[in-house]
Amino acid sequence: MAMLDATMPREAAALALFRRKRLIAMAVPAVILAYFVYIFFAFDLPGLADRARMDNAKILVADSYSYKTHVTRDNRNGGISIAIEGEAKGAYAPGTAPDWVRLTGEDAAIITLPRDHRVEIAGDVTRVIVPGYGEIVLQPTARGVDMDLPTPDVPEWINAASNRVMITTDAGRISMTRARTEVFRYSFGWELFWFTLDSPFHGKSLGELAGLALSSERVVPERSNAGAMVHDVWNNQMWRHKDVVWAIFETILMAFLGTMGAALVALPLAFMAARNFMSLGTVRFALRRLFDFVRGVDGLIWTIILSRAFGPGPLTGALAILITDTGGFGKMFSEALENVDEKQIEGVQSTGAKPLQRYRFGVIPQIMPILASQVLYYLESNTRSATVIGAITGGGIGLLLTQAIITQKDWEEVTYYIVLIVLMVMVMDTVSGALRRRLIKGDGSGH
């Protein structure tokens, strides 16, 4: 009987605990759900569906793996020009053309598009042959554009206004205004990635290039063939490999200088902020608050302040990382210092070592693995931060990326930069991860 009495409250307590746990198990998902409902309306997600530009998404995806070539006829003065992406640096020399364009005269061309579509330009008259539909005849006039269709109705893939006609099919796009006729043909790949059209090596296969590189007959008189190839790739105006490599390097430089600089500044400060090395409470307190302040102000604000003083560039980014991380490192280092083993320091002291020697041989070896591992971890995360900071201050790959996105047309370059950024971060991750694993396994002595 007495035993039963004793178990009763315990049972009640257990049941109460179960009830509470069950309530929490129900409440947590309910609270999260309620928060998401709030976010759904606070961020105006229903309105987002209207604002979202899916056509932009389509352009982005299509451009990331393909390029377009513009064939343009000047309707005022006559003459046909062909350029990749319509850019001057991708223009074909007069009289030359890709194999799907046949220049039939000064002012005439036959353009073959995929799926047997064909465009024939002869002076002012442009004929568009669409299989399964017929022949569309376009002609610029003084007022706008005249269009002759084989059917009475205008199909929905033709956008005709008085001053502009746009024909958009899977095969390509044709547009005519009074000023010019343009035919866009999409092709797969990143054109001119290695050699631009003005390079003698453009259009050569890998085997031909290898042969040329080995042959002693010079294509460009002033350089050996291999040298000329490297020169042409490096100075490629379309993809700007030189600038891109520099930008990547600048980004890594920012992260490296910032992280290492921060560690160097933070180490002596951390000694002064650690209880066992600094007896003055006020100094400790002041330094701790300084670390908190520097960390709290955050990289964004430091970047803004510093960019005013130093202007845009990698140094500004490096200094912003340096200042922000000094706070983080200072805090962590001083915590590590407070946990060191006093015995080793006493041992070094007993041999008559002066304070600086005590730190060097009694303390540093103990905290070195922790320190180095933290620094490496920061280095890898700062590679990412440097990309963002570069976008704000104007330096490194972050700047190139934002510039390419703002122009809203070179999406293949955006894709290229994104791939490079991801590769850069992954390489830094791998290197720092491997180094950290070696450090932690280490030789134990920590020297």
Added chain:
Amino acid sequence: MADAITATGMTTQRVQDSYMQMVRRKRMYGGIVMALFVALMVSGFMLADSRNAGGFWSGIGNIFQFPSEVLAEAGEKIALLPGLMVKFLPSLIETINIAAASTLLGALAAIVLSLLSTRGLALWPAMIPVFRRLMDMMRAIPEIVIALVLIFIMGAGPVPAMIAIAIHTAGALGKLFSEVNENASLKPVEGLQSVGARWSQRMVLGVIPQVAPNYLSYGLLRFEINIRASAILGFVGSGGIGYDLKNAFSWGQGRYDEVAAIFLLLFGTIVFFDQLSGHYRNKLVGRV
């Protein structure tokens, strides 16, 4: 006897010699590494300095110019500051909301991803490397890349930033969570399996209760980081307090009181959430 003594003496001598040689070699390596490091730092600094628009030595004198301008203007209009802070409160809340929503979304995705990529717990053990690489990819893409691309599609607003930060968070937390999962006891899981629980039930009832405090602790730390990230993304064009800061900052003199108010708000928020998450993390880790 005498032979033995000399022999021992010689061995000692040899040991000492080889030890000294080792010390010398170690010092030499240390010296070389040190010299390399110093050379890298100095040349790196000089290079960064030369590629910067303004030089380090000419800029160092101006470092306090901008803060003092801001402070001076804020000092003149100090009565306006509280009003300005109230004015920017909605954007601040948006920034915090971006951080909170993305941390939650990211953490939820990270839980699933980490469970799918932990040996012994995974639903499809053969797919473990796939999910690991997926998390590596998500971690490697800086938020700004996704945010900028999404801004192009969705227009400016908080959603691109939220998605961008959530993707990065899922990758970063997923890795940490799967490290936690590896230390979870498999006994509850086996027990549940023996009574016929499905995979999702085994995870929710057998694993999550064991690891929830650690998850929460990492999640709080991530929230702290994400507040900073969401402020920065705002500066690049996705709403919140960062966007207001950019506007006020590029306006220049005349709106420095707004800059000061935003600085204060941002600083206060970051410190507040740092302290809050630090407090709860200590409590959580203490309980474990």
